Amino acid sequence: MAEHIIELKGVTKYFGEDLIIDNMSFFVNKGEFITFLGPSGCGKTTTLRMIAGFDLPSSGQILLHGEDISSLPPNKRPINTVFQRYALFPHLNVYENIAFGLKCKRVINTYRNAKGEEYTKRERLTKKEIAAKVKKALEIVDLEGFEKRSISTLSGGQQQRVAIARAIVNEPEILLLDEPLGALDLKMRKEMQIELKKMHDRLGITFIYVTHDQEEALTMSDTIVVMSDGVVQQIGTPTKIYNEPANTFVADFIGESNIFTGTVVGKHRVRFCGKTFECVDDFEQNELVDVVVRPEDVKMCAPSEGTLKGEVISVVFKGIHYEITVQVGKYEVVIQSTESRQVGETIGLSVAPDGIHLMKPKYTTNVFDGVITKHNTVRFGDGEWECDVTQLYPESHLDEEEYLITKEGEKIDLTDTEVRVEVGLNDITISDEADVGGVMGHIISIIYKGDHYRLIVRTEENEEDYVFATEDLWNEEDYVSVIIPKDKILLSLKPKAKEDEA
Amino acid sequence: MKAPRFTRKTLCIPYAVFLIFFVIIPMCVILFYAFTDKEMHFSFSNFLRFFSDPTKLSTIVYSIVISLITTVICLLIAYPVALILARSKLKKKFVILMLFVLPMWINFVLRINAIREFFNLLSQAEALSWLENANIFKTVVGMVYDFLPFMILPLYTTMLKIDDSLYEASADLGANAVTTFFRITLPLSVPGIMSGVTMVFLPSMTNYVVSDMLGNAKVTIIGKFIYEYFGSDWHMGSMVALVLLIIVFVSTILSGGFKSEENVRGTNL
CATH class of the missing domain: 2.40.50.140 (Nucleic acid-binding proteins)
Structure with a gap:
């Protein structure tokens, strides 16, 4: 079995109040080309940044060769990054950019003194060693003879190559690539994809690649991690992900x-x-x-x-x-x-x-935790809704003062009763007009299902999701009112509330 | 009849007039006075008099030394402030920056008077009585107080332009905080240092109001010199002004001020 070079264990990341990564666990095998794939905002870049050490996980562990490196600063990790917009040093030329990491490096050399005893010294690399390594790195990325060029005279593709050379010259154990081909045109991108793949085969370094381009992921990866909303949706080989999608x-x-x-x-x-x-x-x-x-x-x-x-x-x-x-x-x-x-x-x-x-469908119905307010409405999913509270007790009715009278004639004040709220996928409609429904939110997902669309509307306050089917075409990010008819809100008492009554 | 054409060139006329009357003609007048004697005959006598007079030369050296000290102190104070402000993620950092820049908006004479009174008050105390005659010290403090914002602003704007990803790349490549500072932050903030230095060094050579009010008129800098000569001898005054102009010109060339087109000189908030 291949060695796990990196392993994430229950990694969670908050930015302020926002949950970016939700309890993520997976491992990366040594030497593989693994891709984090997902739409923008799914947490793939944050995951990469935590592996690089630029962001620290709020909780959970990141293990390198089984050792926890979660709080190790980036300069102490045997990991190098190719940045999204290259992040080349503008005041240094190509040679100096690539040599930067080598000049920071200290190696332990073993010597033998006059008496024949061995001793070690922490030393910088010599100028000659650095020059040889830089030359080799430039050969790998096909930029021989560019040593003296200034960064600003390079094209996007050439800058990209310098960025790769600057990372691989340090012989890292893991190379992180954060959407490195995003800024290149289509033809250039295809060429670089093939070159990166070749480079991976030749260098034997573990590549962790981030992209939102599914084709790129399928072309290059040994393993794909599909992410959405800070959660891993599926991990597998490109063939498996394509032929047997998990959801x-x-x-x-x-x-x-x-x-x-x-x-x-x-x-x-x-x-x-x-x-x-x-x-x-x-x-x-x-x-x-x-x-x-x-x-x-x-x-x-x-x-x-x-x-x-x-x-x-x-x-x-x-x-x-x-x-x-x-x-x-x-x-x-x-x-x-x-x-x-x-x-x-x-x-x-x-x-x-x-x-x-x-x-298995992810959503069969909407379930919320709700609370009955004093006006016999129910509060759930960031909104307040009119509902029929008499369904909580069979054959009950409301008196003139809006108190619930049970079948046995008992008078119950329902205020603050906790209830389970269920709304069917076909019982929700949305509208462009503001405030005609119980709550407003943004459409975050649209999936076409042959004869209808399945939409998810997410509220702003607590990010509550409403899932439903509609035949109308909407746009993602639309801000809409969620409408649920009074009789479609199904209430049931929570087990705990029932016990209290008993 | 042809209608008068109103083009973009027409808009330049007011400035051209200003340029002729307030820049070009006065320059010619200074040149004229500098190289004439009292009978308005062409002569190098002012030039020779100036460079053969040790007191005048020493005043120039003295001015340069005071300006240098002021500039170095400003740089030492401003650099960390600008760096911390530029790199902090504080939402209210604008307010902190304002606090540093705010004194610039209060009348200059008022500020210098205030600091003089402050020093007077301090020197009442026995332990601080040395302040009364510490003329150079007080002059430098006044200059630093006056010119600090001009150092902070260009440094701050230059440092804001340094992309965070460069710091991350540096750390990623194995550099620690000290290495990152000397190999990334410092070289990339050189344009800011240069413009801050020119904006402090040059004005502080001529700002004799500060040296007069805080130095008990015992600290004479080159600006004071020019002022005094124009009371009696316009010819010598013009020559001193010309020498100062040349010093400024040479030091600007040395600091590369004419080279870059996108320099941040005169940047504001």
């Missing part, structure tokens, strides 16, 4: 996907888009599941032969394939194929069992 977030973020809501109807049988399909994954019968089908796994055939039948509504040429969207009933299915079809044509579609991926 709809990963499926949606990595590559194109058709995501549907389906029901398991039997052993290896799932029903979605109004038809039953054979599948490989095994789930409980009647379980509600998310179904992910990659566009290239949908095969087109004659209308009579396919499991599904639909009309082509758009065909887009993408270079190596066509992206064809087919309307199947009320569902939209996206297909990638090297063959083209005419818009308006009716075609059949089929999916092989191994092309259908089932996963």
Whole structure:
């Protein structure tokens, strides 16, 4: 088994009140090329900065070769970083930039004195040694003869290479790369991807790479860590992440996907888009599941032969394939194929069992902790909502003073009663208008599920999430009011509250 | 008839007029007086008189020494302040910076009077009675008090421009705090040091109000010299002014002040 060079154990990071990294644990094998992948703000850069030592974890441990380095300053760690915007020293030339780390370095040399006894000395590297190492580093990044050039005369790609040379010349155990190719144009980026991969193979250093570009991650990595909201969503090889995404977030973020809501109807049988399909994954019968089908796994055939039948509504040429969207009933299915079809044509579609991926839905309903206020409304999820409190006690009613009268005629003051609030995914609507609902928030996630979108609205105050389905198209970051009809707010007494009553 | 054209060049006219009457003509007048004698004949006599008079030469050296001391003290005080302010993540650091700069907005004569009275008060105490005749000491304190903001501001703006990632890169490459300071912070703040030095060194050579009021008129700097000559001998006064101009010019060239286009001289908040 490979050695764990770096291991994170329950690492949590707060910036002020904001939780950036939530109890993160994983390990990195020695010599591997591992990529942190996720949308911006998912905590990938913060994780990298904690490994480098620029940020300290609020709690948890970072182990290097099994030793806790969480509080070691960056200059004491055998780790070097290639920064997002290179961070080259503008007052030094290429040679001096690359030699910077070597000049700080002290090595322990062993000598033998006249009596033949061995002794050691902590020494700087000699000028000659430094020059030789810098020359070698410049060869590795293909910049021979650039020693005397000033940083400002270099192009973006050349600066990038100097930044890499400056890091690898120190022969670190781990090289951290923070979106190093972000500032380069597409062609340059592709070239550098291949070069970095070659460099990794040649140097044998562990690479930890941060990117939001899923293609880059799939191309270069041995292992990908998919992150979102400060939490690891999935860790695996690129093939595994692509072919067996752990949840709809990963499926949606990595590559194109058709995501549907389906029901398991039997052993290896799932029903979605109004038809039953054979599948490989095994789930409980009647379980509600998310179904992910990659566009290239949908095969087109004659209308009579396919499991599904639909009309082509758009065909887009993408270079190596066509992206064809087919309307199947009320569902939209996206297909990638090297063959083209005419818009308006009716075609059949089929999916092989191994092309259908089932996963447990992350959200089946919204559950909040709520408190009844004195006006018989309920406070939960950063808002205050009108509700029907009589559902808490069977056959109860409210008297004229708004007190609850139970079936037995007992009068109960519900103020400050803690309740469990449940709201179904289809019972929430949102509106552009301010303050028409119980609370306002920003849309933080939109996932298309064939015939509807699944949205998550997050409130500002306590970052409460409302998950729901809608057929309307909204934009991420929209600021909206959340509306829940009075009769859709399902209340139940918390076990503790029930005991108190008893 | 052709309508008068109002172009961008027209906007330069007021400044051109100002330039001619208040810069170019006075310069010519100074040159004229410096190289003429009392009968308005061309002569090098002022020039020879100036450089053969040891008291005049020693005054120049004296001025330079006082300015140098002032500049060094200003730099020693301002550098840490600017560095701490520029690197702190305080939201209210603007307020702290204002506190340093605020004295600049109070009338200069008032400030110097205040510090003189302050010294007078202190020298009443027996232990501090030496203050009464410590003319050079008091002059330097007054100069530092007066010119400190001019040192802090350019240093602060230069240091703000140093990207945090450079400090991180330095630490990442194995440099400790001391190494980072000498190899990153100091070299990158040189432009700020240069402009701070010119903004303190040059004015403090001529600011004789401070030396007069705090030095009991016993500290004579080159500015005082010029002032006194223009009471009696315009020719000699012009020559001293010209010599000062040349000193300023040479020291500006030496500090590279004419080189960089994006220098921070005259930066403000």
